[in-house]
Amino acid sequence: MAECVHLLPRRWFLLSSLLLVAAAAAAAPVVHGYGGLTVGFYEKSCPEAEAIVRKVVAAAVHDDPTTTAPLLRLHFHDCFVRGCDGSVLINSTKKNTAEKDAKPNHTLDAFDVIDAIKEKLESKCPRTVSCADILAIAARDAAVRQGQWSKDGNLYEVETGRRDGRVSSAKEAVTYLPDSFDGIRRLITRFASKGLSLKDLAVLSGAHALGNTHCPSIAKRLRNFTRHHNTDPTLDAAYASKLRRECRSERDNTTQLEMVPGSSTTFDATYYSLVAQRKGMFHSDEALLRNDLTRGLVYQYMSSQHSFLRDFGVSMVNMGRVAVLTGTHGEIRRTCSLVN
Numbered sequence: 226m227a228e229c230v231h232l233l234p235r236r237w238f239l240l241s242s243l244l245l246v247a248a249a250a251a252a253a254p255v256v257h258g259y260g261g262l263t264v265g266f267y268e269k270s271c272p273e274a275e276a277i278v279r280k281v282v283a284a285a286v287h288d289d290p291t292t293t294a295p296l297l298r299l300h301f302h303d304c305f306v307r308g309c310d311g312s313v314l315i316n317s318t319k320k321n322t323a324e325k326d327a328k329p330n331h332t333l334d335a336f337d338v339i340d341a342i343k344e345k346l347e348s349k350c351p352r353t354v355s356c357a358d359i360l361a362i363a364a365r366d367a368a369v370r371q372g373q374w375s376k377d378g379n380l381y382e383v384e385t386g387r388r389d390g391r392v393s394s395a396k397e398a399v400t401y402l403p404d405s406f407d408g409i410r411r412l413i414t415r416f417a418s419k420g421l422s423l424k425d426l427a428v429l430s431g432a433h434a435l436g437n438t439h440c441p442s443i444a445k446r447l448r449n450f451t452r453h454h455n456t457d458p459t460l461d462a463a464y465a466s467k468l469r470r471e472c473r474s475e476r477d478n479t480t481q482l483e484m485v486p487g488s489s490t491t492f493d494a495t496y497y498s499l500v501a502q503r504k505g506m507f508h509s510d511e512a513l514l515r516n517d518l519t520r521g522l523v524y525q526y527m528s529s530q531h532s533f534l535r536d537f538g539v540s541m542v543n544m545g546r547v548a549v550l551t552g553t554h555g556e557i558r559r560t561c562s563l564v565n
């Protein structure tokens with residue numbers, strides 16, 4: 226009893242502190258964002274920022290519908306190396322080989338679209354909108370679905386407020402970017418190291434609904450896979466023969482193969498049907514079938530495009546939060562390919 230009496234005030238103190246915290250949380254405005262990121266960060270400083278990005282992306286996609294894929298991929302390759310800090314856009318110098326020039330980035334594209342956006346933004350709101358945010362907004366705009374969720378086709382609201390990094394290293398790109406020959410365990414580890422879950426892995430891989438690949442990225446799957454198998458045994462045999470006919474040589478860097486034949490400019494869930502039929506382009510795509518959770522999601526998204534598109538927005542927001550620089554960290558680059 227004496228012990229109870231002794232403990233009572235402390236318990237009351239704890240309880241009342243908890244109640245105070247809860248009351249303060251209830252009274253606080255709902256902050257729709259994360260660690261310095263918010264939806265509509267440029268509302269006051271550059272109200273037209275998102276509209277300008279949308280306009281330039283729409284014009285580029287109108288001229289060439291295949292532009293959506295590289296825009297989406299750029300944001301991913303940015304976020305996986307040093308976080309979403311625009312480091313993928315920096316040019317190499319005499320003293321430094323930048324991410325851009327790392328092997329996994331040789332087929333990145335659409336840098337000209339990002340530069341065109343930056344030029345427009347700099348003339349409207351000088352030194353205000355970061356290159357990292359331009360990548361995030363452009364990626365969101367690349368995956369629009371007219372008539373879906375919102376009237377402008379956005380699948381999700383993009384958080385902004387990132388600032389640009391000053392470092393870009395080709396070596397780091399080679400270390401941190403997933404490889405098309407990665408198996409499921411490696412992929413899970415790579416995503417986990419960025420704070421991303423198995424679900425994020427399964428959902429974000431659905432970006433391979435868009436775009437193309439080049440023969441070197443699948444060459445090993447088609448010929449001399451291992452000592453025991455000429456072809457990757459996880460790849461459908463008839464599909465492998467078709468791909469082999471298209472890719473005559475492993476050094477062929479000009480032939481482009483649609484990730485999803487016939488639908489590589491439409492952002493939808495057909496990727497998952499291909500994966501389920503063991504016709505995913507990469508070993509890393511097929512790897513999704515090697516884990517109970519990711520396999521379950523492949524089948525779920527295959528039968529419900531709605532749930533894929535909904536989850537894709539959530540996972541893109543998660544990816545856009547990876548190791549961001551906010552507040553007074555980093556800088557707002559004047560030119561995306563050059564540190565200030």
Ligand code: HEM
Nearest residue numbers: 294295298301332403404405429432436437438439442509
């Ligand atoms: C899960 C691990 C991933 C691996 C191993 C991987 C690997 C690759 C490879 C090898 C290519 C083709 C490169 C070429 O031959 O030109 C590619 C293309 C592409 N990737 Fe991924 N990727 C992964 C995840 C992602 C994610 C998370 C996204 C975006 C959210 C993404 C978006 C794309 C797009 C859109 C393309 C087509 C690009 C184009 O047509 O220009 N990928 N990926």
